[in-house]
Every structure is written in structure tokens, then in C-alpha cells.
Amino acid sequence: MTTFPREPLADATARGPVPWSLDLSTTDDPQVVADQLHDDYSNHVVPPSMRLGRWQLTMSFWSLLSAMVWLFYGALAASLFGTVNAIIAIVATVIVYSLLNEIFARWAIRTGLNATLISRQTFGVLGATFVALLLAANTTYYAVFESSTLAVALAHYTPDWPIAVWYAIVCLCMLPLMLGGVQTFMAKLNGALLPVYYVGLVAAVIVTAIRFPVGSAWLDFDGVVPASERAYPGWLLASMLFMGIFMNMAMTMDFGRFGRVPDTGFHTKVTFGWVFNTLLFLVNGVAGIFLVRSVIPDEPAAETGVVTALITSMGVFGLLFIVISQTRINSLNYYESSTNFSRVITSLTGRRVPRLVLVVGLTILVFVLMLTDVFSYLDRMLGWQAGLFVGWMAILATHFVLTRGWRATEFRAQRMPRLSWGFAAWMVSAGVAIWLEESAHVPDRLAAIAPLVALVIAVVLYTAVFYRAPRRTPLAVSDVRDEVADPWAEYVRCTVCEKSYIAYEMDRNLHADDQGAICDACAIGNRARHFD
Numbered sequence: 001m002t003t004f005p006r007e008p009l010a011d012a013t014a015r016g017p018v019p020w021s022l023d024l025s026t027t028d029d030p031q032v033v034a035d036q037l038h039d040d041y042s043n044h045v046v047p048p049s050m051r052l053g054r055w056q057l058t059m060s061f062w063s064l065l066s067a068m069v070w071l072f073y074g075a076l077a078a079s080l081f082g083t084v085n086a087i088i089a090i091v092a093t094v095i096v097y098s099l100l101n102e103i104f105a106r107w108a109i110r111t112g113l114n115a116t117l118i119s120r121q122t123f124g125v126l127g128a129t130f131v132a133l134l135l136a137a138n139t140t141y142y143a144v145f146e147s148s149t150l151a152v153a154l155a156h157y158t159p160d161w162p163i164a165v166w167y168a169i170v171c172l173c174m175l176p177l178m179l180g181g182v183q184t185f186m187a188k189l190n191g192a193l194l195p196v197y198y199v200g201l202v203a204a205v206i207v208t209a210i211r212f213p214v215g216s217a218w219l220d221f222d223g224v225v226p227a228s229e230r231a232y233p234g235w236l237l238a239s240m241l242f243m244g245i246f247m248n249m250a251m252t253m254d255f256g257r258f259g260r261v262p263d264t265g266f267h268t269k270v271t272f273g274w275v276f277n278t279l280l281f282l283v284n285g286v287a288g289i290f291l292v293r294s295v296i297p298d299e300p301a302a303e304t305g306v307v308t309a310l311i312t313s314m315g316v317f318g319l320l321f322i323v324i325s326q327t328r329i330n331s332l333n334y335y336e337s338s339t340n341f342s343r344v345i346t347s348l349t350g351r352r353v354p355r356l357v358l359v360v361g362l363t364i365l366v367f368v369l370m371l372t373d374v375f376s377y378l379d380r381m382l383g384w385q386a387g388l389f390v391g392w393m394a395i396l397a398t399h400f401v402l403t404r405g406w407r408a409t410e411f412r413a414q415r416m417p418r419l420s421w422g423f424a425a426w427m428v429s430a431g432v433a434i435w436l437e438e439s440a441h442v443p444d445r446l447a448a449i450a451p452l453v454a455l456v457i458a459v460v461l462y463t464a465v466f467y468r469a470p471r472r473t474p475l476a477v478s479d480v481r482d483e484v485a486d487p488w489a490e491y492v493r494c495t496v497c498e499k500s501y502i503a504y505e506m507d508r509n510l511h512a513d514d515q516g517a518i519c520d521a522c523a524i525g526n527r528a529r530h531f532d
Contacts, residue, residue, distance in 0.1 A: 022480065022483060022484070022492050022493075022517055023492065023493035023500070023517070024484065024490050024491065024492060024493075024503075025490070025491045025493070025500055026489065026490055026491065027049075027491070028047065028049055028050070028491065028500075029491065029493075029499050029500035029501070031499055032499050032500065032501065033050075035499075036050070038354070038355050038356065039339075039342065039352075039354070039355050040258075040335075040339060040355075041112075041114075041257075042114070042339045042342040042343055042346075042355075043342065043343055043346045043347075043352070043520065043521040043524070044501055044505060044519065044520060044521060045111070045112040045113060045117075045257075045501070045502050045504055045505040045520070046112040046257045046258055047112065047488075047491075047501075047502040048112075048260070048261070048488060048489075048502075050258075051112075051258055051259060051260040051261075052258045052259070052260070053260075054259075054260070054263045054266050054267065054271070055191070057255060057258050057259055057263075057267070057271060058267075058270065058271040059188075059190050059191035059194065060190060060255060060258075060332075061251075061252075061255040061271055061272070061276075061332075062190060062194060062271075062276065062279075063189075063190040063328045063329060063331050063332040064248070064251070064280065064329065064332050065194070065197070065276075065279055065280055065284070065328075066193075066194075066197045066324070066325035066326075066328040066329050067142070067146060067325070067329040068146060068149045068306055068307065068322070068325060068326070068329075069142065069145060069146070070280055070281065070284035070285060070288070071284050071285070071287060071288030071291065071306045072288060072305070072306050073241060073242065073245075073281075073285060073288070074086060074090060074281075074284065074285025074286060074287070074288035074289045075288040075289050075291070075292040075293075075305060075306060076241065077089055077090070077238040077241050077242075077285070077289075078221060078223065078289040078292075078293065079223065079224060079292070080223050080224060080225050080237070080238070081223040081225060081230070081234035081235070081237055081238045082221055082222040082223035082234055083218060083219050083220070083221045083223075083289055083293065084219065085223065085233070085234030085235040085237075085238050086235075086238050086285070086289060087285075087286060087289075088235035088238075089235045089236075089238035089239040089241070089242060090238075090242070090281050090282050090285045090286070091282065092235070092239055093239060093242040093277075093281050094274065094277045094278055094281050094282055097248065097249075097277045097281070098273050098274040098277050100249055100393065100397060101249060101252050101268070101272040101273055101276075101277070102268045102272075102273060103397060103400055104249050104252045104253050104256065104272075104396070105252050105253075105256040105259070105264075105267055105268050105271070105272040105273070106256075106264055106268055106406065107253065107256075107400065107406045107409070108252070108253040108254075108255075108256030108257040108259070109256050109257070109259040109260075109261060109263075109264050109267060110261065110264075110406045111257070111406055111409050111411075111504075112257045112502075112504070113253070113257055113409070113411055114253055114254045114257055114339075114343075115131060115132075115135065115250040115251075115253040115254055116128045116129070116131055116132040116135075116340070116343045116347075117411045117520075118253060118396070118409065118411065119131045119392070119396065120410075120411045120413075120416045121399065121409065121410050121411060121416065122395050122396060122399050122420065122422040122423075122426075122462070123395075123419070123420055123422050123423040123426060124416055124417045124418050124419040124420040124422075124423055125347065125413055125416050125417070125418050125419075125524065125527065126347075126418045126419050126423075127419050127420060127422070127423035127426070128347075128416075129343070129344055129347040129348065130423075131250070131392060132340040132341075132343040132344045132347070133340070133344050134247070134388060134389070134392075135247065135250055135251075135254075135336060135337075135340040136336075136337050136340035136341045136344060138247055138381075138385055139247075139332075139333045139334075139336040139337040139340070140333070140337045140362065140365065140366065140369070141369075141381060142329075142333050143330055143333035143334060143337060143362070143366050144366050144369045144370055146326050146329050146330050146333060147167070147170050147171065147174065147326065147330065147366055147370060148167070148370050149307055149322070149326065150170050150322060150323065150326040151163060151166035151167050151169075151170045151370070152166075152307055153307045153310075153311060153318075153319055153322045153323075154166045154169075154170070154319070156311055156319070157319070164371060167367055167370040167371065168367060171363050171366055171367045171370070172363075174327070174330055174334075174363070175359070175360070175363050189327075189328075189331060190328050190331060193324050193327065193328050194328070196324050197321070197324055197325055197328060200317075200320070200321035200324065200325075201283075201284075201287055201321070203314070203317070203321075204287070204291060204310055204313060204314055204318065204321060205287055205290060205291070207313050207314050208290065208291055208294050208295060208309070208313040209290075209294070211313055212294040212295050212313065214293070214294045214297070217293070217297070218289065218290055218293035218294055218297075221293055221297075225237075230448075231444045231445045231447075231448040231449075232445070232448055232449065236449070237448055240386070240448065240449060240450070240451050240452070242281070243386050243390055243451040243452070243455075244383065244385050244386035244389075244451065245385070245386075245389075246386070246389040246390050246392070246393045247385065247389045249389075249393050250389070250392070251332075251336055252272045254336060254339070254340075255271075255272075256271075256272060259271070288306055291306060291309040291310065291313070292305050292306060292309050294309070295308070295309040295312050295313055296308060296309055296312070307322060310322060334359055334362060334363075337362055338355050338358040338359050338362055339355070341353075341358050341362070342355060342358055346521055346524060346525070347524050349525075350522075350524060350525020350526070350527075351525070352521070380437075383434070383437040383438075383450070384434055384437070386433065386437075386450070386451040386454070387429075387430045387431075387432075387433025387434045387437065387450060387451065387454050388430045388433075390429075390433065390451045390454045390455050390458070391425075391426045391429035391430045391433070391454050391455070391457070391458040392426060393455075394429070394454070394455045394458035394459050394462070395422055395425060395426055395458050395459075395462045398458075398459050398462050398463060398466075399422075399462065399466070402463070402466050411520075412505065412507045412520055412523065413507075413520055413523040413524040413526075413527055414475060414507050414508075414510055414518075414523050414526075414527070415472075415475060415507070416472075417472055418527075420469075421465035421469040422462055422465060422466075424461075424465070425457075425458060425461035425462045425464075425465055426458060426462075428457065428461060429454045429455075429457040429458035429461065430454060432450075432453060432454060432457055433450045433451060433453060433454035434450075436450035436453060437450050475508075475510070477507075477508040477510065477515055478508060478515075479507075479508075480492060480503055480506040480507055480508060480517055481503060481504060481506075484503045486503075487502070487503040487504040488502065488503075488504055490502075490503045491503065492506040492517045493517065494506070494517055494518055494519040494522055495509065495512065495514075495516030495517055495518060496509065496516075496518055496519070496522040496525075496526075497519060497521070497522050499519070501519045501520075505519060505520045506518065506519060506520075507520070507523055509522075509523070509526070510526075511526050
């Protein structure tokens with residue numbers, strides 16, 4: 001079993017005597033293992049014994065690689081600002097994402113915490129719940145987007161059928177495949193389909209090059225936005241598009257917590273690092289540019305443009321490629337959405353909802369949203385998403401630097417405020433970014449770089465509140481972490497749910513006379529009921 005270093009806590013001097021002995025063990029609670037097989041420790045720390053092999057985790061996370069939206073982003077950037085500028089922006093994006101994922105992946109691996117739990121120390125308990133809500137909402141939107149893309153592709157072959165019929169068929173067929181978690185068959189499903197996806201992508205490029213020979217014309221395209229009307233160089237403006245998907249870093253944490261500490265170097269370079277980001281942005285993006293500029297060069301880049309290009313060049317094989325890609329990416333979308341909705345429900349009510357119930361409910365929600373014109377509000381959603389997730393990322397990264405790494409991480413519900421000054425800094429930065437995106441009275445030079453403005457504001461404001469805001473009063477109770485020999489090797493039974501969890505997440509129950517041990521999920525339930 002991996003032994004994790006212990007870190008000193010700031011409230012050591014405030015601890016009183018141990019009020020009640022702990023029920024300790026050195027092995028996983030069988031009931032917890034059974035519960036979490038499908039819930040994937042949504043509201044708990046992932047113990048070292050439940051971490052996954054490097055390739056199982058890699059294949060699960062790499063389901064993200066096959067989304068049609070990555071091909072679309074490349075095509076959209078090239079359509080607006082030119083192919084060369086788009087490729088420069090994509091390379092810059094690979095570098096930035098790889099550097100930031102180094103921080104977030106390492107943080108999650110060393111602590112076993114998801115994005116919501118890590119966010120508590122900067123935004124408070126409710127602020128972190130808002131992070132989970134954002135992730136749930138955005139991944140639900142992407143599930144709607146990707147499912148709609150598949151339905152549109154299928155509808156090419158049945159022009160007389162209402163599109164709603166294909167929406168229903170897609171949702172019903174996807175449901176059984178979306179029930180698996182990281183610990184079950186998610187890696188097997190995506191590992192089997194990954195080679196098929198890339199063989200299909202290479203085949204699509206080759207067939208397109210043969211059937212639609214355009215030479216270097218796709219590279220020479222300058223974009224529909226004239227250089228004279230650009231507030232900044234085209235590559236910088238194209239980079240702003242890719243800042244809209246900083247939510248990927250939150251997903252890095254959600255999956256990174258399953259990584260084993262000895263595999264940290266592999267995961268920070270391959271699973272979440274430069275290898276992954278090169279495939280995600282550069283390979284997919286350039287392929288999307290080539291397909292759209294070769295097959296439909298005279299049409300503006302649209303969300304369904306990649307679908308049209310694939311089916312036009314490859315026919316039924318293009319449709320099969322789309323089916324495979326959408327199955328892979330939706331396994332991740334459904335997983336992220338359901339687990340984050342679980343965190344929201346637990347944080348606000350203290351109740352646990354089985355993931356199976358959430359996935360079924362999510363499927364119904366996806367179908368209802370598909371009946372709206374999901375493609376019509378993509379640009380606005382991306383703008384708002386950029387403002388919110390850029391600020392979130394900037395504040396977490398700033399906190400990591402100011403506290404000199406992961407060792408000072410505190411997340412336990414009783415030791416965190418409901419809202420913090422960091423949450424205020426985040427909302428200000430996001431509000432400014434959204435205002436810059438939406439207002440007609442903002443100078444073009446500011447509106448064009450709204451995500452970058454949000455990043456700067458978030459870093460400056462959080463640095464100020466980190467040093468100037470008053471500290472939370474330490475709890476006058478003993479710390480379970482100090483009552484055991486090794487908080488990463490011993491399990492403590494919770495006196496509320498009577499299940500044993502890793503000591504690193506356990507605390508003393510402030511609402512019990514005997515101050516018995518309490519797990520974090522029960523502690524957040526206590527706060528929801530007592531509103532303290």
C-alpha cells in the first residue's frame with residue numbers, strides 16, 4: 001500500500017483532548033467498496049487501495065479525445081482567423097494546457113480529491129458546490145451537443161423522419177453504455193474503441209485528400225475576419241476560443257484522483273500531459289480544419305460542418321466513425337455530469353442518490369434539451385463558460401503557488417467556510433468577462449480578450465484576499481489525522497453512517513456530544529441540516 005507524507009495543519013494549537021476512541025482498521029470496508037464501485041467516491045477521498053492501473057485510467061480519460069467538438073474548434077478557428085493562425089493557437093494551447101495539467105493532475109493524485117473537494121479551500125463549501133454545478137451543467141450540454149451531432153448524422157439517411165425520432169433512438173441506445181464508471185467497464189469500452197477512432201480519422205483524411213484534392217489551399221486560407229478588423233493578431237484571438245474549455249482541467253482532477261502516486265510522472269506527461277493534449281487539440285484540430293476546408297470550403301464553419309464533411313467524403317463509413325466517436329465521448333460526458341450532480345445533491349441536502357438513478361434522469365434531460373436548437377447557443381455558452389472556468393483555474397493555480405504545493409490542502413466540510421473571499425474574487429472576474437462578452441458598449445480591444453482579462457483579475461484579486469482576508473477560526477477539537485499512525489494507511493469508522501473511510505478525510509463530529517468520527521459526506525450532510 002502506498003504511504004503518503006503527512007502535512008502539518010494550521011490549527012494544531014487549538015486541539016483539545018481526544019473525546020472518544022476511534023474504531024480503526026487497515027483494510028477497505030466491504031460495504032464502502034460495494035457502494036463506490038458505481039459511485040466512484042464522488043463525495044469521498046479515493047484511498048490508495050482503490051487507485052487504478054496507469055492504462056486503465058488513461059483509457060478512461062482518453063474517451064475525451066474523440067469528441068466531434070475538437071474537430072469543430074479547429075475548423076472554427078481557421079474559418080475566422082485563417083489556417084496558419086489557428087494552428088499557431090492550437091500549438092500554444094497544447095503548451096498551456098500541458099503545463100497547467102501538470103499542476104492539477106499532480107494535486108489530485110497526491111490527495112485523492114476531485115475538483116469539487118479541492119475547490120473548497122479557495123471558494124468555501126457552497127462555492128465548491130457551484131463548481132460541481134457548473135461541471136454538471138456544462139458536461140450535460142456537451143452530452144446534448146454530441147448526441148445531437150450523432151442524430152444529425154443518422155438523419156442524413158432518413159430525410160423523411162422527424163429529427164426527434166433520432167434524438168430518442170440515440171438517447172435510448174446510449175443509456176446502457178453510459179452506466180459504467182472509471183472502476184468498471186469505462187476503460188474497456190474506450191480502450192477498445194480508441195484505435196478504431198484514430199484509424200477512422202486517418203482514413204477520413206486520406207479519402208478526403210483523394211476525393212477532394214485541394215493542394216495547399218486549405219493551408220493558405222486567411223479567414224473570414226479581415227486582418228484590418230482584428231483587434232489583435234489572429235493567433236491570439238483564436239487562442240481565446242480554446243480558453244473557453246478550461247473546464248477540461250476540472251475533469252483532469254476528477255480522473256486524476258484515481259492515479260497511483262508511483263505513476264505520477266506517467267500521468268502528468270501521457271494521460272493528462274503533452275501527449276494527451278497533442279492528440280486532443282493538434283491532431284483533432286488540424287484534421288477538422290483539413291476536412292472542412294477541403295470538402296465544404298465555401299460554407300461558413302458550422303457545428304454540423306464536420307459531420308457533413310465526414311459523410312460526404314466517406315459515406316456510411318463516415319457515419320460509423322461518428323457513431324464510435326460519440327459513444328466514446330458520451331461515456332465521459334454522462335460520467336462527469338452524473339457524478340457532479342451527485343456532489344451537488346449531497347452538498348445541499350446531505351443525501352446520496354445512486355448514480356444509476358442520476359444517469360437515467362440525465363438521459364431524459366438530454367433528450368428534452370435536444371429538442372431545443374442546441375447549436376444556436378453554442379457561441380454564447382462558450383463565452384460564459386470561458387469567463388467562469390478561466391477564473392476558477394486562475395484562482396486554484398494561484399492558491400497552489402501561494403501555498404507552495406499540495407501538502408497544505410484542506411477540504412473537510414467542518415473546517416471550511418460556506419463561502420469565502422476567494423469565491424467573491426472568482427465571481428467578480430467571471431462577471432467582468434461575461435459583461436465584456438455581452439455588452440455592446442465595450443471597446444473591441446477589451447471584448448476580444450475577455451477570458452484573458454478574467455484571468456488577470458482573478459489572479460490579482462485572489463492574491464489580495466489570500467494575504468488580507470481574515471482567517472477562519474480553527475476548530476477546538478482534535479484532528480483525526482493526528483490520532484492515527486498514518487492517515488493514508490488506516491481507516492476510521494464513521495459514527496453516523498457506520499462505514500469506514502480513509503483517515504485522511506475523517507473529522508470529529510461537532511454536532512455530537514461525544515464528538516465521534518465522521519466522514520466528509522456525513523459532515524456535509526450535517527452542515528446542510530444545521531446550516532452552520
